[in-house]
Amino acid sequence: MTQPVEIAFAKINLFLNVTGRDEQGYHLLESYFALLNYGDTVAIKESLTLNCITENAEIREENIALKAFKAIEAYVGALKPVEILIKKKIPIAAGMGGGSSNAASTIRLVNTLYNLNLSMKEMADIAYNVGADVPFFIYNNSAFATGKGEKLLPLKLNISLPVLLVKPPVNVSTKEVYRLSVKSFTPNLEEISAKSVIGQIYYGKNDLTAPALIIAPPVSETLDIIAKQTGCIVSRMSGSGSTCFGIFSDEEKAKQALYNLNKTYPKFWYHYQLLEL
Helix, strand or coil: CCCCEEEEEEEEEEEEEEEEEEEEECEEEEEEEEEEEEEEEEEECCCCCCCCEEEECCCCCCHHHHHHHHHHHHHHHCCCCCCEEECCCCCCCCCHHHHHHHHHHHHHHHHCCCCCCHHHHHHHHHCCCCCCCCCHHCCCEEEEEEECHHHHHCCCCCCCEEEEECCCCCCCHHHHHHHCCCCCCCCCCCCCHHHHHHHHHCCCEEHHHHHHHHCHHHHHHHHHHHCCCCCCCCCCEEECCEEEEEEECCCHHHHHHHHHHHHHHHEEEEEEEEEEE
16 A cells, blocks of 8 residues: 655735634634645655654644544544654744644545545545644635634636745744733624735734734844845734745745845744745
């Protein structure tokens, strides 16, 4: 039997509005999730016992890939155990959905390994039981997201964005950010259209920035140094942090900013990409 393997891609939130809470107290949001061309490698194979090996990172919280396997079993019944191997490239606790993407890859790979023939909708339903933004990585298409991040509208924007991601050497706990989160909420968009979403990308905000700065003050400095780069037109944090990003007027200026910042702040993590949305 061949060993299924795939890339578990990262995402960034190009804006993030916290619009309220649901009856269970979970935060509701409006955001645009942009899929990146950068990710971890996830492989899976049959094993005598269920386990997950993670290279290049130490996972201190609950292993979401194992949670994903158990969620599949809850849906289809008992399966033979597997070994999941994750080679991490996506930074941990960075607001880029690395764990959620690993979970989605696990669902897809188990579906392939055991010929379960689950539909995309079935895999997305299983994914939602693992985490609110895991369904996004099942579909792997940039999308406008609402609810807790599980309600997805593929929305073509027909724009190209030179984006430079910059993560300072500090991690941020998503749970802690939401615990300290906003006391007032941003109104829902009056209309959901390419025009309104593009407006939010260029002129909007991330409502989780303020609580993230309490936990990780270096995020504030990171936003400032990005904003000061020539050609930067947007400087913003992704998700619950600590990854920040700059949108630039053109590719040349973004690449020059990458060179300058990497030289000045060599311990930071960087990724440049021309987002085709």
